[in-house]
Amino acid sequence: MGDVVKFHKSVVQQAKSSDGFGKTLIAAVVIAFGGGAAGYYLLGDIPLAKAAATITKPLTAYGVCSGSVRYHCVVDGDTMWIGGQKVRIADIDTPEVSEPRCASELALGNKATARLVELVNEGPFQLKAWPGRDEDKYGRKLKVLVRDGRSLGDILVSEGLARTWTGRRQPWC
Secondary structure, three states: OHHHHHHHHHHHHHHOOOOHHHHHHHHHHHHHHOOOOOHHHHHOOOOHHHOOOEEOOOOOOOEEOOOOOOOOEEEEOOEEEEOOEEEEEOOEEOOOOOOOOOHHHHHHHHHHHHHHHHHHHOOOEEEEEOOOOOEOOOOOEEEEEEEOOEEHHHHHHHOOOOEEOOOOOOOOO
């Protein structure tokens, strides 16, 4: 295992100056020899479609999205960017922050957003497919974020910051 870690560190250093193809190829090697899902976030520039099933802790932590460049960030309590791909957390609905209908919705939406930032930065999580649909009507990938067998969305629901998705939005005001 020590040889794998040494190899892994040297590959990451090489990847920093590599082009996109090299990073993809290197990630495949890291995944193959690193025992699983290490490659995606350790290298940081691999498209979501080529990412391993488990997202490991990023070199740069997620924050709240700002500006026009969105690569690894949280939009709101149920939407984020992962590797340049917009992802809708499929098993929950959270209050809107971009167009809230009342002050209490905005306040709760801001809390949900901040909590999602905390949750995704706490450690590795998996992206699980949403049964029956790959994308929503806005082109966002539908995924469930899971850590240690538990949905991160369920954590938000248990904390009163989200609702379980029922197939349609319901008012927060």
